Amino acid sequence: MGLTLFEARGVYKRFPGVLALAGVDFRVRAGEVHGLIGMNGAGKSTLVKIISGAYAPDKGEMTFEGRRYAPHTPADAIRTGVAVVYQERTLVPFLTVAQNLVLGREHTRFGLLDEAAATRQTQSLIEQLDLPFRPSIPVRRLGEGERQLVDLMRVLSHRARLIILDEPTAALTPEETERLFNVVQRLRDQGIGIIFTSHRLDEVLAICDRLTILRDGQVVYTGSPSARSRREIIDLMLGRELTERDVRQQHTAVAPALSVQHFSGEGFYDVCLAVGKGEIVGLAGLVGSGCTALLETLAGARRPRQGTMILAGRSVLFRSPRAAIKQRVVLLPEKRSEKGLIERLTIRDNLVLPSLQTFCSFGFVRRSREQQAATGMMRQLRITAPHTEFSVRNLSGGNKQKVVFGKWLLALHATDGAVFLLDEPTEGVDVGAKVEMWTMIQDLATRGAAILIASSDLDELLQLCDRIYVLRRGRIVNQFQRGAATQADLLHAMALESDVEPQSTKTGAMGAEG
């Protein structure tokens, strides 16, 4: 058990109209990983910004290593030994790892850059953390997870003793997450304090020594994560009892609504799969395994190279998303802000866009009709915003995703027989909204929709899906029935090269369909 490294007492922060932090006490020990969780708006990011010097608290005081700590800027905080590793990388892609590491405080000899010293320093850090790359590799050749590790190294080279990891795993594959956790554990063993925020509760529980839960700007729990059940933690975050999710019955589809045979395209090869009416089918795969490419091709956004696609018994080829939508095949894309929404426009605009013709007569939009539909959908999906004319950009992740959902519900009228392709449907969504999303997905299936979900949240797939296909390097390598797999089984299939041939034993029944 380490000594107190950082302490905040009675921290208040008020923004115009919002009390973001209402007297927060928060303590991090040296050599611990401290989880900081809460719903969107609970005050997590405000607290992180105060600790990292981006905001000043209105009231309250902080100490770091026993001394008063009141940074005026993030640079101040870094000099003192407190640093944040942000989600957005701040690396220069064309410089090497070593060059990035010393950027802004290069070693010089006689006025010239001393690359050798930079390389030595980088190499020693790489060895210390047991990382898999060389100092001389350009950052642009590294993957997302590796770049984050470079960022982390840079923070360490500034002699940070308190490191804040703000949603570090959001963009990482399970494999990369694993490696990050190894590094985090090494740092902890060296006596560094780590604050860890994440939407993924499993990760927080797995890595953290202690946990602080924020709700409405106040600390509602501090202590060991193992002292509370997962369920209790979620209830603490939400401040209410979660409605009991009904356990889904295994659904066995009679005939597939959508199936593909020997389907190939950019990034996936020889895929055979089927989704039945009322069925929820999962796609598990690491980044680059072809899940996104496959879904986008099924939705008409990309062209397939080979193979057949059969929808409701007829062979189809979609030349555009428009064609797919007409056949009631709709995509909820990954990166919803970039692909799923027009952020500049209002909630109403986004909700009615795909179904606009139903609110028009002679090409003119009937404002009252679309208004009515948008208001109804906002209420039905419980989108939290003051009104329909609110800009989508200012919504939380969960509410954004509800708008994406809502626009298809409006466009499809009846969901019976429709095909929903969901790509990372709950990424960056808080726990409460995630549960709502799951309920919506199950509801769609109950009402006869066929659903195909790609997710890097394996727990999500295991909870929701009747069957799960595992993709590796663009090929289906395994298939699991509901209840037949654990997270470890899935990870094993997703990440390991050896074993089974594509469409092996367990897939027998489905392979023949369509």
Next chain:
Amino acid sequence: MSDEQAMSRVQTEAQPERGHKAFSGDVLFDFLSTYGTVFALFIVVAIFTAISPRFISSDNIINILHEIATLTIVSIGLTICVAVGEFDLSVGTVASLAGIVVSGLIVRQERSALVAILAALGCGLAFGLLNSVIVCVLRIPSLITTLGTSAIAVGANFAYAKGDSIYGRFPSTFKFIGQGEIGPIPTAVVIAAVLTALAYVFLNQTRWGRYVVATGGNPQAARLMGINTLMFRAIGLTAAGLCAALAGVVLTSYLGTGQPTGGDVYTLDALAAVFVGMTTVRPGQANIAGTIVGVLILGVIANGLNLVGAPFYLQQIVRGSILIASVSLAVIREEIRLF
């Protein structure tokens, strides 16, 4: 950190039901940032009125509206084009070409005004479609495409008229377009006003108009929502070409001669008007009402500078500065991203 920064961060961070409540400071800030440009217009008007009381006379107001009618026509087309997310740098030279074609056909080929006008509009349509094909089929950025076709329009212009001005007698029906009046209002102003109204209804109240705005807002998302984004890009580029040609026709009638470079300035002026428009009414979005504010600012300043006897070169410097200032404002406020 300033209060505004804190406010804007709260907007994105705080829980919706708490963060979205309007507080008076926020409302005032929103209002000023949305309508600041309109105030700027009033201030400019007030300054010129103070210097020269004649400025605000009804004669001069009609005069200003007459002067800006052609720029309004070009800018309306360009607004639709920018709203869909494309640029058109060829509007000026296409307007010049249309002006030369209409005057040449009437004076040199002795065709009827109607035939000549249709031929000139045909030129605008042709360039709009050419731009559309290059942008949508060959996938060349419109900025480059229209820079190229702009030069082609100059070439076509010189090939037809050898670079000479075209003088001669125009039929009175043709002169009515640019010089006539309907009641107290010049015909050109009526044309510009009708076009403005049509474009406003198109962008704000029709399905296609909504698709134009959606495509400009996020082409990738719009396509995934089933919108035929290529078609709407083509519509935007074609609207810009057609309006430019119409402006060229009106300009020729207004001047009473065909000037080989008469419309060239419209590229800069119309872009300036559209960008000024993007700072107001619907910040970050090309919109008709904003564009009209932009055209008025440019027109009022041009007229006012003339009236107070400012040196001629000041005109160009002021226009260039307005273009840069409006774009800077929008970029600083992160309302538009260029490239």
